[in-house]
Amino acid sequence: MERRGAPAVIDCDLHNVVPSVQALFPYLSDYWVDTIRETAFKGAPANFYPANMPTSARPDAAPPDGGPPGSDLATLRAQALDAWGAECGILNCAYAVESIHNPHAAEALARAVNDWQIAEWLDREPRLRASIVVPSHHPDLAAREIERVGGHPGFVQVFLPVRAPAPYGNRRYYPIYEAAVRHGLVVGLHAGGASKLPPTPAGWPSYYSEEWTGMAAIFQSQLLSLVSEGVFDQFPALRVALIEGGWTWLPALLWRFDKEWKGLRREIPWVRRPPSAYIREHVRLTLQPLDAPPDPAHLLQIIDQLGSDELLLFSTDYPHWHFDRPEEALPAGLPDDLRRKILHDNARAFYNLA
Amino acid sequence: MAQAVARERTAGRTAPAVIDCDIHVAPASAAALRAFLPERWRGYHERFGARGFTAGYPRVSPNAARHDAWPPTGGPPGSDLPFLREQLLDAWGIEYGILTPLLGATGGHLPEYEAALARAINDWQIAEWLDPEPRLRASIVVPFEAGDLAAAEIDRLAGDRRFVQVLLTVRTMEPLGRRKYWPLYEAAARHGLPVGIHFGGDGGNPLTGSGWPSFYLEDHCGMAQTFQSQIISFVYEGVFERFPALKIVLIEGGFAWLPPLLWRLDAAWRRQRDETPHLRRPPSEYVREHFWLTTQPMEEPSTPAQFQQLLDHLAMDDRLLFATDYPHWDFDAPDQALPARVAPDLTRRILAENARAFYGLE
Numbered sequence: 191m192e193r194r195g196a197p198a199v200i201d202c203d204l205h206n207v208v209p210s211v212q213a214l215f216p217y218l219s220d221y222w223v224d225t226i227r228e229t230a231f232k233g234a235p236a237n238f239y240p241a242n243m244p245t246s247a248r249p250d251a252a253p254p255d256g257g258p259p260g261s262d263l264a265t266l267r268a269q270a271l272d273a274w275g276a277e278c279g280i281l282n283c284a285y286a287v288e289s290i291h292n293p294h295a296a297e298a299l300a301r302a303v304n305d306w307q308i309a310e311w312l313d314r315e316p317r318l319r320a321s322i323v324v325p326s327h328h329p330d331l332a333a334r335e336i337e338r339v340g341g342h343p344g345f346v347q348v349f350l351p352v353r354a355p356a357p358y359g360n361r362r363y364y365p366i367y368e369a370a371v372r373h374g375l376v377v378g379l380h381a382g383g384a385s386k387l388p389p390t391p392a393g394w395p396s397y398y399s400e401e402w403t404g405m406a407a408i409f410q411s412q413l414l415s416l417v418s419e420g421v422f423d424q425f426p427a428l429r430v431a432l433i434e435g436g437w438t439w440l441p442a443l444l445w446r447f448d449k450e451w452k453g454l455r456r457e458i459p460w461v462r463r464p465p466s467a468y469i470r471e472h473v474r475l476t477l478q479p480l481d482a483p484p485d486p487a488h489l490l491q492i493i494d495q496l497g498s499d500e501l502l503l504f505s506t507d508y509p510h511w512h513f514d515r516p517e518e519a520l521p522a523g524l525p526d527d528l529r530r531k532i533l534h535d536n537a538r539a540f541y542n543l544a
Numbered sequence: 545m546a547q548a549v550a551r552e553r554t555a556g557r558t559a560p561a562v563i564d565c566d567i568h569v570a571p572a573s574a575a576a577l578r579a580f581l582p583e584r585w586r587g588y589h590e591r592f593g594a595r596g597f598t599a600g601y602p603r604v605s606p607n608a609a610r611h612d613a614w615p616p617t618g619g620p621p622g623s624d625l626p627f628l629r630e631q632l633l634d635a636w637g638i639e640y641g642i643l644t645p646l647l648g649a650t651g652g653h654l655p656e657y658e659a660a661l662a663r664a665i666n667d668w669q670i671a672e673w674l675d676p677e678p679r680l681r682a683s684i685v686v687p688f689e690a691g692d693l694a695a696a697e698i699d700r701l702a703g704d705r706r707f708v709q710v711l712l713t714v715r716t717m718e719p720l721g722r723r724k725y726w727p728l729y730e731a732a733a734r735h736g737l738p739v740g741i742h743f744g745g746d747g748g749n750p751l752t753g754s755g756w757p758s759f760y761l762e763d764h765c766g767m768a769q770t771f772q773s774q775i776i777s778f779v780y781e782g783v784f785e786r787f788p789a790l791k792i793v794l795i796e797g798g799f800a801w802l803p804p805l806l807w808r809l810d811a812a813w814r815r816q817r818d819e820t821p822h823l824r825r826p827p828s829e830y831v832r833e834h835f836w837l838t839t840q841p842m843e844e845p846s847t848p849a850q851f852q853q854l855l856d857h858l859a860m861d862d863r864l865l866f867a868t869d870y871p872h873w874d875f876d877a878p879d880q881a882l883p884a885r886v887a888p889d890l891t892r893r894i895l896a897e898n899a900r901a902f903y904g905l906e
Contacts, residue, residue: 243815244816244818352754354755357755357762359758385755389753390719390773391769392719392747392774393719393749394718395776396719397781399813406808407773408752410766410768410769411752411757419758438807439808441800442800442803442854445844445845446768446800446841454760457759481807482811483803484810492857495845511815512815
């Protein structure tokens with residue numbers, strides 16, 4: 191892609207990867223360092239991104255130091271920030287602390303990951319912003335962690351894995367939303383998560399590909415929950431990003447959801463506008479994976495059906511592999527104005543980036 | 545009143561033929577199935593019944609039914625043939641109607657009881673509905689969590705061509721592509737019977753991939769996500785490589801979510817296909833070849849032009865089958881469900897001709 195004179199870019203989904211639990215030792219108390227050493231505890235699992243799955247890492251993403259893709263700042267800087275001329279990139283560290291049952295360990299590791307993000311990413315690269323990793327399965331502890339680091343200017347978002355023990359409209363999560371709103375942070379729901387509940391409403395699938403493909407349906411369930419429970423009525427300033435979940439499914443969901451609301455609104459009287467109005471106001475979606483139709487004209491129709499040119503946020507999802515050439519990262523044939531909004535303006539406004 | 549309205553709407557013009565692919569019937573009382581149950585299970589049925597269903601919230605109306613669908617004879621909606629004739633078949637000029645009874649033989653809690661209950665429901669369908677009313681067709685209710693017992697029930701009834709499909713519910717214990725369900729598919733394919741998968745059920749898993757939601761609206765609206773999971777499972781488990789003649793019809797799930805699912809399926813498969821070498825074609829090709837969908841509850845795009853775009857994206861005009869979902873509250877009326885701008889020829893196909901060809905209705 192031609193860089194000179196190219197429009198400004200904000201990349202809303204970059205992955206920084208904790209190479210091993212030992213990398214967190216400088217940020218853990220002696221108690222946890224000793225415990226991890228004595229028990230050979232490995233910390234959170236790689237979870238949703240099996241090594242060697244193409245969607246886990248593009249072929250050239252392995253850093254020269256031998257660490258996992260996404261673990262080395264210099265490589266990420268060159269392949270994601272510099273390659274796109276990005277003025278800003280938002281890190282989403284998918285370290286699955288929610289997989290750890292011991293709440294004290296989960297909280298300690300979340301704190302360590304966030305301090306690691308500050309010291310090794312945010313302090314070293316001014317173009318980067320990051321998402322706060324929280325023990326989302328214990329919302330009170332999650333809120334405490336948001337309070338602890340939410341004032342750091344590098345954090346623009348709270349990271350919540352889209353798979354959770356309960357849908358995110360559930361009131362158990364209100365402490366997280368209160369804290370996020372208080373600090374002006376976006377709540378980012380991201381693909382994956384280690385809730386240990388089945389990832390489909392019909393139980394456990396056999397193949398990773400099924401789990402990966404089915405993730406879009408979980409994002410859909412979360413939107414139904416957030417609106418139906420009245421989260422946006424309770425927290426009018428709340429902003430929610432849906433990250434790495436696709437978005438071409440959104441028009442169909444809005445049609446159905448608005449229709450259901452007309453028929454059943456008596457059950458949720460606090461929802462006073464059509465659900466699509468809440469979603470267009472409070473929710474944004476990252477671009478990759480694109481999940482595009484074979485006919486580019488159909489993709490432009492879907493974009494039109496979104497009913498707003500403010501919903502999409504550019505993302506490469508680096509180092510995950512969704513496209514081979516940079517020009518495939520964006521839908522073809524976008525009007526210039528919309529292209530600029532997707533690449534830059536929408537993210538700048540949504541994340542309040544200076 | 546509803547039938548008067550229906551007659552008025554269709555008066556003065558030639559109404560197109562209608563085949564209704566989703567009609568719910570129910571026994572007039574708990575005792576009505578008694579005569580069809582073997583001695584071994586009568587006492588159990590009366591003492592415990594099907595113990596699965598436990599709605600955790602108030603639903604929209606009693607039995608989730610239209611308020612005007614309660615028959616004058618006192619039974620629940622869908623329990624009285626003369627009233628169903630008057631309110632549905634005659635009122636809307638329905639040429640054929642396909643029964644999809646949802647009577648609880650589906651949870652997998654006690655397969656032997658559910659097998660007996662399924663047999664009873666099927667024999668009751670023959671005696672109370674198919675024999676007296678030639679416009680009706682039926683679905684074979686099976687204890688689908690036990691594939692071998694389900695296959696035996698299919699074998700027992702497949703010779704009666706008034707049964708036009710096997711009936712499952714979409715919320716299952718395991719994703720429907722998994723091998724425990726294969727004996728059922730083998731039997732259905734062998735007899736040339738489609739497998740209908742209907743909204744609802746109770747396989748014991750949370751309603752979403754992220755736990756239990758709070759409201760009936762989420763259950764009702766969110767069933768589309770369960771249908772998506774099942775399509776993914778059917779494709780990836782290689783069910784259609786194993787059973788190339790198998791036909792699946794998704795009932796009461798809507799269909800606007802299908803095009804984006806096909807795009808996502810194909811995009812993911814292109815990157816990840818190493819994992820599933822038993823798939824020889826892009827997932828969308830299997831889906832377009834093996835799936836049909838009923839229309840209700842029809843998604844309502846913001847404009848008629850967007851509805852046409854949806855049909856273009858789907859490119860399955862010959863796979864959409866009209867359904868009313870009588871007697872439920874979200875009934876789709878034959879003259880109202882499709883946007884007026886849909887071409888008359890396509891309207892005709894969706895309302896009747898696709899179903900006629902699919903189910904072999906002369």
